[in-house]
Amino acid sequence: MKLSGPVSGPINLISTFFSLSDIGYIAEEYFLSGTARSYRLTGPAGDDGEWATEPDGLAPFTTRLVIYRPVEGYSGTAVVEWLNASSGADAPPIWLLAHRHLIRARMAWVGVTAQYAPIHGGSVMAAAAEGDDTWNTILLPPLKQTDPVRYAELSHPGDAYCYDIYRQAGELVRTLVPETRQLLAAGQSQSAATLVTYVNAIAPHGSPYDAYLIDGRPGRPATLTGWGEPETLDGGTRVRADSHAPVLVLQTETDVVGLMRSIGSRQPDSDRFRLWELAGAAHADSYVVGAAFTDSGSLTAAELAERMAARRNPLGVDFPEPINSGPQHHYVVQQAIAALSVWAEGGPSPAQADRLEISAAGQLVLDAHGNAQGGLRTPWLDVPLAVLSGLGQEGGGPAVIFGCTRPLPGPPPQDYLPAFQAATDKTVTAGFLLAEDVPEILALAAVNQPDTQR
Numbered sequence: 001m002k003l004s005g006p007v008s009g010p011i012n013l014i015s016t017f018f019s020l021s022d023i024g025y026i027a028e029e030y031f032l033s034g035t036a037r038s039y040r041l042t043g044p045a046g047d048d049g050e051w052a053t054e055p056d057g058l059a060p061f062t063t064r065l066v067i068y069r070p071v072e073g074y075s076g077t078a079v080v081e082w083l084n085a086s087s088g089a090d091a092p093p094i095w096l097l098a099h100r101h102l103i104r105a106r107m108a109w110v111g112v113t114a115q116y117a118p119i120h121g122g123s124v125m126a127a128a129a130e131g132d133d134t135w136n137t138i139l140l141p142p143l144k145q146t147d148p149v150r151y152a153e154l155s156h157p158g159d160a161y162c163y164d165i166y167r168q169a170g171e172l173v174r175t176l177v178p179e180t181r182q183l184l185a186a187g188q189s190q191s192a193a194t195l196v197t198y199v200n201a202i203a204p205h206g207s208p209y210d211a212y213l214i215d216g217r218p219g220r221p222a223t224l225t226g227w228g229e230p231e232t233l234d235g236g237t238r239v240r241a242d243s244h245a246p247v248l249v250l251q252t253e254t255d256v257v258g259l260m261r262s263i264g265s266r267q268p269d270s271d272r273f274r275l276w277e278l279a280g281a282a283h284a285d286s287y288v289v290g291a292a293f294t295d296s297g298s299l300t301a302a303e304l305a306e307r308m309a310a311r312r313n314p315l316g317v318d319f320p321e322p323i324n325s326g327p328q329h330h331y332v333v334q335q336a337i338a339a340l341s342v343w344a345e346g347g348p349s350p351a352q353a354d355r356l357e358i359s360a361a362g363q364l365v366l367d368a369h370g371n372a373q374g375g376l377r378t379p380w381l382d383v384p385l386a387v388l389s390g391l392g393q394e395g396g397g398p399a400v401i402f403g404c405t406r407p408l409p410g411p412p413p414q415d416y417l418p419a420f421q422a423a424t425d426k427t428v429t430a431g432f433l434l435a436e437d438v439p440e441i442l443a444l445a446a447v448n449q450p451d452t453q454r
Contacts, residue, residue, distance in 0.1 A: 001168060003176075005030030012146050013066050013111065015092050016099065018296040023103055024071050030176065031153065033062040034168060038160035039201060039224055047265075049240035051201040053224070059157035063119065064143070065169055068095070069108040069177050077341050078108040078173050078180050080209065082166055082187035082195060085115040085227075088123030089140035093188040093284075094215065094333070096292035101334035103297065104436060108177045114166040114194070115226070116156040119143050124190065124227055137315040138398050159226025162194065163202040170208040184340055185209040189216045189260075189283065192249075196221035199247060200240045211344035212247045213336055214239070216255045216283050219262040236264030239273060246343045248274045248350055250336055252329060252403075253372055253390025254283035256356055257364055259400050269352050276432075277356045278332055279375035280388035282324035282403025289314045289323075289402075292330070301443035310386075310405035319393055324403035326388040328378040331441065335434050351431030364391070369408060376432055379423035379441070385412055385448065412449055420445045 006028035020027050035058050043052040069078075079102060083090040092111050095102070102109055117123050121142040143151040156165075166185075174180045187195040192214045199212055201224060220235025239247050256263050256277055269275060291299075291307035299307070310322035339350035357365035357374035364372045370387040380388060385408060392404035413419070424441055427433045433441070 001032060001034035001172065003030055003032055003172060007031065007150070009150060011066055012143060012150070013090055013092065014140070015095060015293075017293045020068060023296060024073075025068050025103065026071055028067045028069070030065045030067070031062055032065055032169060032172065033060070035059065036061050036157065036161035036164040036168065039163065041201075041224065045237075047236045047238060049196075049200040049238045050242065051240070053201045053205075055205075057160070059161055060155070061157055061161060061165055062153050062155045063113045063165055063169075064151070064154060065113070065172070065176070066111040067108065067176060070106045073106045074108065074177070074179055075106045076179055076181040077105070077184065078110055078177055078182070079184045079186050079337060080110045080112060080170050080173060082114050082185070082191035083111045083118065084187070084189055084191045085117045086124055086190045087138050087140045088117055088121060088142060089146070090118040090143075093288060094186040094213070096288050097188075097330050097333040098337050099292070100295060100297055101337060101434065105338070108180065110169070110173055110177070112166055112169040113143070114162045114169070116159050116162070117142060119151070119154045119156045121145065137317050160224065162226065163198050163224075166198065167202065167207060173208070182341060182344055183209050184211050184213060184337065184344065186213040186337070187215070190222075190227055192217035193222040193227060196237065196239060197224065199243055200237075203244060207244065209245060211245050211340045212243075213340055214247060214249045215333065216252060216260060217249060217262055217265070218255070218260040219265045233259070234261040234264065238265055238267040241270060241272070243272050246272050246274075246340065246349070248276065248336055248340050250276045250278065250333065252278050252281035252283055253356065253364060254401060254403060255390070257358065257362060258391050259283065263358065263362065266355065271349065274350045274352065275355070276332070276336065276353045277375040278328060279356060279372045279377055280326050280381040280390075281329045282390040283401040285324040285326065285329055285402065286310055286314065287327050287330045301440065301447045304440070305444055305447045314402065315398060319399040319402065320395060321393055321404040321406070323405065324388055324390065325386075325405045326380045327444065328380050331433055331437050332376065332378065334437065335432055338434055339431065353432070370406065378427050378432065379420050379445070382423040383416065383420045384408060385416075416449055417445060
């Protein structure tokens with residue numbers, strides 16, 4: 001392997017809009033060159049996830065890594081995110097959802113351009129846009145088009161090689177970020193699909209990662225040659241039971257019974273596996289598209305609430321309903337990373353969560369308000385001001401991943417804030433929210449309460 005960098009000049013990644021230097025972090029970009037392997041099955045790709053594979057082809061590659069690391073006080077834990085390729089460009093949803101905790105805990109974050117599309121183009125959403133041009137609102141140009149000079153030397157041989165590229169990137173993190181002692185692999189959506197395949201088929205050959213956070217996976221994971229077509233999302237492939245490192249899968253309502261259709265892949269918890277199904281959450285929401293880019297930790301509760309407000313047009317095109325505005329995905333992902341880090345070090349395993357309640361017809365079972373029953377519970381569902389759903393948007397296009405918000409009629413109950421605080425404390429005790437996030441969560445509740453009375 002050959003490593004060059006840090007590369008001078010601005011890094012091309014739609015990520016954080018606030019200054020990392022203001023919070024004691026530095027951003028760097030490196031180019032990684034080498035030869036990657038592809039793999040092929042030597043047996044069936046069974047639903048038990050125990051896929052037997054062997055090395056197949058070899059091909060040269062040059063990709064890039066983006067690193068955010070603390071200047072001082074590094075904890076020794078690096079979260080290595082498989083950057084999401086669905087838009088046609090790299091996107092860092094795990095960083096956007098969890099960066100407040102990573103910064104607070106002084107963790108490093110490494111974004112890996114593992115796939116072909118963010119370098120050369122060819123998003124999976126481009127085909128969808130041919131039949132519904134609203135998908136064009138989230139299509140972005142690849143690196144070679146965005147900055148052809150800076151990224152001239154990047155070259156990807158195809159997604160059959162993406163798994164080994166991601167493995168090699170992880171091998172280098174301890175060199176690039178000295179004093180790293182723990183690597184947490186993470187990916188969301190399409191990257192979650194590839195991580196399931198990585199755990200099932202590639203990691204048994206040797207992997208540098210100490211644990212895996214898989215957020216928003218479809219029922220059927222990626223193939224060994226890359227992401228499948230949208231109609232192949234439905235499936236029942238589980239994470240292999242003999243994974244060498246612990247795995248935490250976090251699913252929203254959209255992921256279980258909505259677009260991602262993962263309900264068939266449910267599996268029991270074990271000493272190496274946890275499944276959290278998050279009630280009231282959507283695959284994407286108002287935090288990740290509205291607040292995350294500017295949420296440095298210095299925003300007031302009122303400012304943060306305004307950025308998370310439920311909007312119908314988060315991408316500049318009108319949706320049938322306001323998108324999901326519950327912040328639980330953001331806060332629960334932060335707890336997931338904290339718990340996974342402890343688990344990977346041999347500490348207690350993460351809490352076990354109930355599954356969402358599903359009817360015989362395969363639909364969510366709803367309470368009297370219209371919110372989902374069962375699943376991982378948070379105060380936004382147990383003391384609700386609105387119906388928060390990972391479903392509900394009618395029609396096609398990107399609206400289907402954003403869920404909806406439907407305010408409940410009438411004013412909140414008189415004891416809303418005490419009840420919300422009690423539910424928050426209960427969720428912390430249960431192991432699904434971080435105590436460090438509680439002051440902000442309660443401040444947001446106080447801001448949001450009067451808004452519902454107008």
